[in-house]
Amino acid sequence: MNPQSLKWPESRILKLFEIENPIVQAGMVWVSGGKLAAAAANSGCLGLLGAGSMYPEILKEQIKKAKNLTQKSIGVNIPLLYEKTEEQIHVALNEGIRIFFTSAGSPKKWTPLLKKEGCIVVHVVSTPEFALKCQDAGVDAVVVEGFEAGGHNGRDEITTLVLLQQMQNLLSIPVIAAGGIGSGQAILAALALGAEGVQIGTAFASTIESSAHINFKHAMCQARFNSTFLRMKKLVPVRLLENEFAKTVALAEERCANKEELEELLGKGRAKEGMLHGNLQEGELEVGQIVSEIKDILTCAKLVEKFKIEFLEAKKRLH
Template sequence: MTATSSALPAAFDNTVTRQLGVEIPIVQAPMGWIARSQLASAVSQAGAMGIIETSSGELDAVKDEIRTMKDLTDRPFGVNIAQAFVRDPSIAEFVIEQGVEFVTTSAGSPTKYTSTLKEAGLIVYHVVPTLQAALKAVDAGVDGLIVEGGEGGGFKSPTPVSTMVLLPLVCSRVDVPVIAAGGITDGATMAAAFALGAQGVQMGTRMVSAAESPVHDNWKQAIVDAAETDTVLLNQRHSPALRALKTGRTTALVDAEHNVFADFGDAKSLYYGGDMEAAIALSGQVAGRIDSVRPVADIIGDTVREFGEVVDRLAGVGSR
């Protein structure tokens, strides 16, 4: 059940929702080959912020996905520019031309695109894994930060810091709004992020397993079946590191001294073909808390409901 404006918690009327133009401060993570129109439009339609990825490097396909979003939803959506994987220097200009109003930048310096995007009137958030990176992004003029703990899936700092430590640290040192990422899957974890200073959350692994996610059912089921201990952190001798599901392929790469991106494998055979050993299946530790494949609208609606229940319960405890 999708939340309606009348049922939204008061905490959702904040800088993040106003800047992004959404009702619900939940952002879908920009996962390569996954964060495309099928998933992102469902997130936007549910009142949150759908994001189109660029980390796949397939910019022609990504550009088509951005155009398709306009046919699938009239709600706001954003685009991520993953700088380490975008080879087209005109990507910022393309995003601006498409009328996109919200951009997240990641996997590179916040100074590369921030000024160009902001001069065109866009809202820019940069993804950061450390306090130092957060301060650099603020100095570069970003509108906000996505603070990503090391328990999250995908590209990580080689020296990961948990969300419980990193989020309040960054929030205590910056004045821009913060979206929390890493370990967020429901209303309770969203409420915890707000308690630590966030004004929004980003969901990755939870959205990979959603009914509208384009990945093969084998991957969704692997997330559902996973324990909280069933991820590994790869590539810690290089950057970025990678958090992924524990499979035969990833277990063999745990102690690799070389850059494991050379062994990433055939992504499409994994993502769309369901061969769990064909490539590295990126996933966060929160897979251990996901027990079913559910529609995006239900995930977001239940998150909003539970968030409100948790906040009300804590307020009640405090008044006794």
């Protein structure tokens, strides 16, 4: 199959972000810096910086880095729950960013200001109810994320497949599907269910250009079908690759540890320790269930090419 022959179905997401492929490389803490966002953009996708783990000055640096590596537009993902949110938004605006993916907070708070500045705003949701609230708040699109996804998840534990069906005919704005998408076949399935684009996290986290530590990338390649678990449900649910830390959390949860105990167990800097510094046993390793299907560390361009070939093959099989 020649990936060049692929013509994606018409989609408002392609037009909104002026991209070739209806694929968003997810914004991910400690993993998606300027290098990954630029590589995704150069591969015809929308590349996002994961601002959640960046102090404002680091965010500025990473935006500049991305801009040196690509002529294409890139965006930022900003979780709306940290003290530095306001500063991050202003840094990104001052650096010329006009694509904002927000998550983990109310879309009402920042959407009006971002729209006034001429930005495209997308908010991440895990229920149809919240998707409607986002539409009312004036966002341009929503990412609907099932709980098989890597990173922080919704409390209602709805899968991507079900969420997409719940979303059908609900909104007038476009839907981007996320959670468990790691192949061209899965992209076809998401589009068949009404999504106009997909957001992919775990698979991009494993690429050469991601800033995940090499130990973490190798651990992803070795993960099995049952290597991830949803933990920390009393704090903020997060899907983790099983390791010593995740096992300690599981034991604490079995004995009904309260929120404060879990907070203490988590401590500070555990995600950085695991994902950026490569401490595979004591660090926090955020990945989605689809990690079981990662076999090699590819370049971003190769990963996108693989998605295109698989999409074409799946489409051919259905004819």
